[in-house]
Every structure is written in structure tokens, then in C-alpha cells.
Amino acid sequence: MLFFFVTSPTKSTTVSYPRNIPTMPFVQVSSEDQNCDQCSKSITKNEIMIGVARSGWGDTWGQWENYKAWSHLKCYAASKSVKKPMTTDGLYGYYWSSKKDKLKVMNELWPNQVSDSEKPKLILPKNINDMTCKELKLELQKRDLRYSGKKQDQRDTLKN
Numbered sequence: 001m002l003f004f005f006v007t008s009p010t011k012s013t014t015v016s017y018p019r020n021i022p023t024m025p026f027v028q029v030s031s032e033d034q035n036c037d038q039c040s041k042s043i044t045k046n047e048i049m050i051g052v053a054r055s056g057w058g059d060t061w062g063q064w065e066n067y068k069a070w071s072h073l074k075c076y077a078a079s080k081s082v083k084k085p086m087t088t089d090g091l092y093g094y095y096w097s098s099k100k101d102k103l104k105v106m107n108e109l110w111p112n113q114v115s116d117s118e119k120p121k122l123i124l125p126k127n128i129n130d131m132t133c134k135e136l137k138l139e140l141q142k143r144d145l146r147y148s149g150k151k152q153d154q155r156d157t158l159k160n
């Protein structure tokens, strides 16, 4: 049976790979009741949810499909199995979200970040050259900047 499946030309041509799904996680307000990928409980209409792109064998036999798995914002934030974006530009749809929704997402995913109006007013607590990696990371998180890399990379990001 397996041999037949592998060699069947009709089956191999039905495999399709949709290309229009962003690979980064995305945020959206739910338009209908659906189940959370993490806790399996319902995500109610108008609730903020986070989607991740997944792929697997779909309901139609022989069809490889890309799909979005949705989670409650809190479930996504608490999950250890999903990789979370370091900054807001790693979350598709965040930019277009309402101010209120942005704040909710920020509090869950980037709790150290300050509001956009406070960001320009931030000052470093001490000389940048005396700061530890941990301190640099916190300052970068406050400003919605990437904090990966070596200490010198962190300093450079913070200076720019």
C-alpha cells in the first residue's frame, strides 16, 4: 500500500505548499469561537489571540497543508514550547493593532518594555561601559530593541 502511495503520480501532484503564510507569529482579534492550541479551551470572539504557522497532513488524505494554530495570549506567553519574538517587529499584525490591544500584548510578552511616549525619555542608570549583560538586556527590553549577541553588540544597539 505504501509503495502504491509513493509511486502514484496522481497523489504526488495533489501536494501543495501554500506560500502566503508568514512564518513569524501573528496577533489577531478572534472573529469566531475556536479552540486554543495550548489549553484546548475556547478562544471567544473578540479576544486577542496569537497564531503560529504549522504544517501537517490535513483532513484531505494526501494533502500537505500549512495552517495557523491559535492560542490565547496568556497561554502563548506562558508556553515553553513556542519561540517568542524578542521585539514587537517580530510579531506580525502588532503594528496594526489598537492601542489597547498593543498594551495587553506588551504586558504579556514584553513586560519590561515602556510605552512609546516614555521611550524617548529613558536615560541609562549608569555609564554604558560599566553595565553588566543583565543590565544592558533590561535597558534594551525597555526600548523594544534586540538584546541578543555579545556585550559589545548590546552596547552598540543601545547607543544607536
Ligand SMILES: [Zn+2]
Residues within 6 Å of the ligand: 036, 037, 038, 039, 040, 041, 071, 072, 075
Ligand atoms: Zn489557552
